[in-house]
Amino acid sequence: MTIIITPEDNQILWEETLKNTYVDSLDCNDITYPFSSIMGDGYSREIKLTRGLTIEILNCDITQHYLLKNNETARDNIIFHFHLFGYHQDLDTIVNNQEFALYGTGFVPQQINEVPPQKVLEVNIHVDTERLISYIGSKDGELPKPLHNFIKPLTRQSYACVGKVTPMLEGILWQILRCPFQGITKRIYLEAKALELIGLVIAEQIEALSQESCYPKSSIEQCRCTIARIHSAKSILLANLHQPPSIAELARQVQLNEYTLKQGFKEVFKTTIFDYLRNYRLQQAKQLLETGQMGVKEVMNAVGYCDRHHFAMAFRKKFNVNPRDYLKGYRF
Numbered sequence: 154m155t156i157i158i159t160p161e162d163n164q165i166l167w168e169e170t171l172k173n174t175y176v177d178s179l180d181c182n183d184i185t186y187p188f189s190s191i192m193g194d195g196y197s198r199e200i201k202l203t204r205g206l207t208i209e210i211l212n213c214d215i216t217q218h219y220l221l222k223n224n225e226t227a228r229d230n231i232i233f234h235f236h237l238f239g240y241h242q243d244l245d246t247i248v249n250n251q252e253f254a255l256y257g258t259g260f261v262p263q264q265i266n267e268v269p270p271q272k273v274l275e276v277n278i279h280v281d282t283e284r285l286i287s288y289i290g291s292k293d294g295e296l297p298k299p300l301h302n303f304i305k306p307l308t309r310q311s312y313a314c315v316g317k318v319t320p321m322l323e324g325i326l327w328q329i330l331r332c333p334f335q336g337i338t339k340r341i342y343l344e345a346k347a348l349e350l351i352g353l354v355i356a357e358q359i360e361a362l363s364q365e366s367c368y369p370k371s372s373i374e375q376c377r378c379t380i381a382r383i384h385s386a387k388s389i390l391l392a393n394l395h396q397p398p399s400i401a402e403l404a405r406q407v408q409l410n411e412y413t414l415k416q417g418f419k420e421v422f423k424t425t426i427f428d429y430l431r432n433y434r435l436q437q438a439k440q441l442l443e444t445g446q447m448g449v450k451e452v453m454n455a456v457g458y459c460d461r462h463h464f465a466m467a468f469r470k471k472f473n474v475n476p477r478d479y480l481k482g483y484r485f
Contacts, residue, residue, distance in 0.1 A: 203340075386404075448480070
């Protein structure tokens with residue numbers, strides 16, 4: 154079953170996590186947080202280095218399929234988000250194994266992120282804009298022109314892009330994860346590795362974005378952004394089974410026009426939006442009936458059906474059995 158985690162739920166989980174944190178005895182700025190047992194097993198680790206630079210490590214086995222609802226927010230630092238293992242989806246990006254995402258400052262709209270059961274190992278580097286400018290900015294405090302999109306005011310939507318984790322980047326990531334030092338030596342070592350990663354990614358982005366300024370944005374990159382938004386549309390549907398948005402509202406939420414959303418959804422998921430929602434509801438109903446712990450009416454309400462006759466007819470059409478008869482096989 155899919156678990157829906159609201160911002161309020163997330164706050165409660167975070168407060169529970171804070172009760173079981175582990176602080177490195179030699180470094181009070183190195184804190185490990187246990188991963189919520191509701192979702193899986195593992196930990197996240199936050200290492201605050203010098204001013205404006207933080208490393209986060211997430212190492213966990215996610216055992217549940219969940220949808221994470223996020224309120225709109227303002228991102229005031231730049232995030233280098235590296236995946237060794239795992240899948241991540243948000244409004245603008247889909248990040249798979251051996252890929253990274255680079256997120257700039259700015260406004261981040263309300264969205265729903267889908268997280269499937271999986272092994273996750275990722276390293277995130279957060280750097281303040283002032284800190285980044287101090288390394289690669291001009292004497293006037295300006296970033297190289299190709300990087301201007303990454304620094305936006307908090308009232309404008311943030312920019313994001315995705316790239317491949319090269320063998321060189323992967324080697325540095327494993328050096329961070331397997332850092333052999335403690336105390337001051339550890340902090341100096343990790344800062345050097347974090348800056349090395351930032352330098353390599355920035356150099357790659359400057360080269361890629363400089364070429365993009367001379368040539369139109371590739372259809373592959375445009376397609377990738379659209380696919381990410383189509384996946385976001387699916388997540389919104391799954392999180393709103395009882396009151397799914399209209400096509401127009403769904404398109405507005407994921408920032409696509411209606412035609413692109415409908416056609417793209419059909420290409421990505423091989424079915425229409427309506428059929429996907431109906432099939433998902435019925436599959437969820439089937440799983441709930443198989444528990445033998447809920448009646449047909451309870452199951453019908455749980456998956457967003459209001460009319461018992463319509464539910465029974467749709468269930469029978471898909472599974473060739475009446476839901477009441479199907480339930481009898483799982484009640485003892």
